[in-house]
Amino acid sequence: MTKRMLFIIISAGICFLLFPLRFSLIKPEANNTIFQFFFQFLSKVDSPYNQAPSLHVAFALLFWTVFRNLKSYWRALAAFWLLLLALSTITTYQHHFIDIICGAIxxxxxxxxxxxxxxxxxxxxxxxxxxxxLVGWITVLLVLILNQFHAHFWLILVWIVLVIFMIGYQYQKNNIHFLKDRYGNIPFYKKVFYFPYRAIYWFFWKFLRKYTKPTRILPGLFISSKLDKTEIQDFDFNEKTFVYDLSAELEENDVIKEKSQYFCVPFLDIGSFELIVTKKLVLQITTNYTQLPAGGKILIHCTMGFTRSAVIGILVVKKILSLPLEEAIIIVTKANKHTVIQKYLQDFLKTNNL
Structure with missing residues (x-):
């Protein structure tokens, strides 16, 4: 908290010195005696040059990171008070709207x-x-600039802003089913609203994934990215095939759902693995693996095949073979050289008994 506050004060101070902006509109006279007193007091104590970024807004967001942990009544009261604090910059003719966005950034x-x-x-x-x-606030800033100079472009960016903020909110809530339901389907209205988000992931999946076929990490156990139609045909799905879809962004191909035993257990990309869900999933896959019929196989996949499927694959290998974590990681990373296990995932695997 202290570091953040110092950073905000120093950074804003530098901006005030380098860009001494002033309120550009004529401030109306306050006729009411009480309001006139307050506005006169404000003009005496407040410098006219501290425009962008707004410290009121920056501090309102900063204080919310503390007050959001209060109990329900006090939390609502704190949220309302901080909202008034941010809006006061507009009602007292101290800032333009763009200064508020800069404070949020x-x-x-x-x-x-x-x-x-x-x-x-x-x-x-x-x-x-x-x-x-952060990307959302920067996009809002871009919307304001485009609205000033190219008004016909800004509406579509408002849609994108809403999508970005909604995704950030879903990450905060760890809402793994914010797109796909428990059967792996995405409702039509979500497809429409989250189209920009899904389009980006589709592009990444289509052109940037490294593996175009499943990687075998144990006999009958495979990890991969989401498969396309050709790869589905090559893998030969049947009723003895178990598929665990960890992707939260893209729908599974209908052929896989129809021909195999399909399970949708999404995890948010580059996010955390909820401990209870992970334990339950690893136990289920391990149990199915030990009871596989002749010719049966298990496929674990996410969207890109870099992280989520690899992490679950490591945990399954560790449990099936009763190996130390380090050896299970070696087995999976040797089979899939593009596996990405970042430090936060290594800490998660080492500090939790999975």
Whole structure:
């Protein structure tokens, strides 16, 4: 909290010195005696040059990171008070709307540079959400600029802003089913609203994935990215095939759902693995593996095949073979050289008894 506050004050101060902006509109006279007193007091104590970024807004967002942990009544009261604090910058003719956005961007940058409990795996989703929120605020700034100079472009960006903020919110809540239901289907209205998000993941999946066929990590046990139609035909799915879809972004191919025993257990990309869900999933896959009929096989896949499927694959190999974690990691990474196990995942695997 202290580091964030110092960063905001120093950064804003530098901006005030380098860009001494002033309120550009004529301030109306306050006729009411009481309001006139307050506005005169404000003009005496407040410098006219501290425009962008707004410290009121930056501090409102900063204080919310503390007050959001209060109980329901006090939490609602704190949220309302901080909202009034941010809006006061407009009602007192101190700032333009763009100054508010700059203040929000500054606060969001402080959250990223000084994360709360950086090495706490359970807070990973909050850290990812902060990046989404930062991109969201920057996009709002872009909307304002385009609206000023190219008014016909800004509406579609408002849609994108809403999508970005909603995704950040879903990460904060660890809502793994914010797109796909428990059967792996995405309702039509979600397909429409989240189209930009899904389109980006489809592009990544189509052109940037490294593996175009499943990788065998044990006899009858495979990990992969989401498969296309040709790869589905090559893998030969049947009623003895178990498929575990860990992707939260893209729907499974209908052929896989129809021909195999399909399970949708999504995890948010580059986010945390909920401990209870992970344990239950690993136990289920391990049990099915030990009871596989002749010719049976298990496929674990996510969207890109880099992380989520690899992490679950490591845990399954560890449990099936009763291996130390390090040996299970070696088996999977040797089979799939493009596996990405970042430090926060290594800490999660080492510190939890899975």
């Amino acid at each position: 500054l606060a969001q940058i402080s959250f990223i540079i000084f994360p709360f409990q950086k090495n706490n795996f359970q807070l990973r989703n909050f850290q990812v959400a902060n990046y989404y929120f």
